[in-house]
Every structure is written in structure tokens, then in C-alpha cells.
Amino acid sequence: MSFVVSDRDEVFWPAVIPKPADGGKIVRHKIQLRFVVLEQPDLDKYIDMGRGGQIEALREAVTGWKGVERAKDDPLPFSDEVFEKLLRKPYFRQAAWEALIECVVGAAPKN
Numbered sequence: 001m002s003f004v005v006s007d008r009d010e011v012f013w014p015a016v017i018p019k020p021a022d023g024g025k026i027v028r029h030k031i032q033l034r035f036v037v038l039e040q041p042d043l044d045k046y047i048d049m050g051r052g053g054q055i056e057a058l059r060e061a062v063t064g065w066k067g068v069e070r071a072k073d074d075p076l077p078f079s080d081e082v083f084e085k086l087l088r089k090p091y092f093r094q095a096a097w098e099a100l101i102e103c104v105v106g107a108a109p110k111n
Contacts, residue, residue, distance in 0.1 A: 008036060009036070009037040010034060010035065010036050010037070010063060011034070011035055011037060011103065012032040012033070012034050012035075012064075012066060013032065013033055013034075013035050013099050013100075013102070013103040014030060014031075014032055014099065015030075015031050015032070015033050015095050015096055015098075015099035016028050016029070016030055016031075016095060016099075017029040017030075017031060017091065017092055017095045017096075018091050018095060019091060019092075020091065029067070030067065031065055031066065031067035031068055032065060032066040032067055033062055033064075033065050033096060033099055033100075034062065034063045034064035034065060034066075034078075035061045035062060035063070035099075035100055035103050035104075036060065036061050036063055037061075037103060037104055038057065038060065038061055038100075038104050042057075042060070043057070043104055054093065054097045055087055055093065057097070057100065058087060058093065058096050058097060058100060059083075059087075061100055062083060062096065062100075063078070064078040065078050068082075
């Protein structure tokens with residue numbers, strides 16, 4: 001496969017969302033997030049901003065998803081409104097951030 005240079009790279013990348021469940025359990029949901037691959041100066045800026053920078057980076061980078069559902073077998077289309085609600089969930093925000101970092105630095109995804 002050739003290395004292709006483009007002005008804007010977008011990719012689907014795996015993320016594992018560890019959602020709390022009854023009985024002290026964590027259910028791991030595997031989804032795909034569509035990321036704009038941030039460039040280093042942008043990533044550095046968001047990292048320097050701390051936790052608020054994580055949220056801003058995700059707002060810029062995430063443009064879609066696969067595997068997010070309203071109910072079983074009822075896909076939930078990506079929207080800014082739903083994404084903002086999910087960013088308020090610490091378990092979602094942290095998992096999305098970790099996936100974004102893996103993506104932009106070229107690390108192998110976690111299972």
C-alpha cells in the first residue's frame with residue numbers, strides 16, 4: 001500500500017467504551033469513532049489545556065461513529081447534540097480520548 005499525503009486525513013478507529021452496569025460490573029462496548037487526524041501543533045495545544053483540552057480536541061476530531069445504538073439493532077446516527085451528551089459521561093470521554101491519542105500517534109488499538 002502506498003503512503004498517500006493529503007491535507008485532511010479522516011479514519012474510523014476502534015474505541016472500547018467501559019460503561020458501568022448493575023452489580024458493580026463494567027460492560028465493554030466496542031465502537032468505531034471517525035476521527036480527523038489532528039496535526040501535532042493542534043494536539044500539543046489541546047494537551048497543554050488539560051482536561052478541557054481533551055473535550056475541545058474531541059469536538060474537533062470526532063466526525064462520526066459506528067456501533068452506537070438507541071437500542072439493540074437501532075443505530076443512532078452521529079449528531080453534535082448526542083455527542084455533547086456523551087462527552088459529559090467520564091467513561092465515554094476518557095475512552096474516546098485514549099482512542100484519539102492511539103490514532104494520531106499510530107499506536108496499535110487496545111482490545
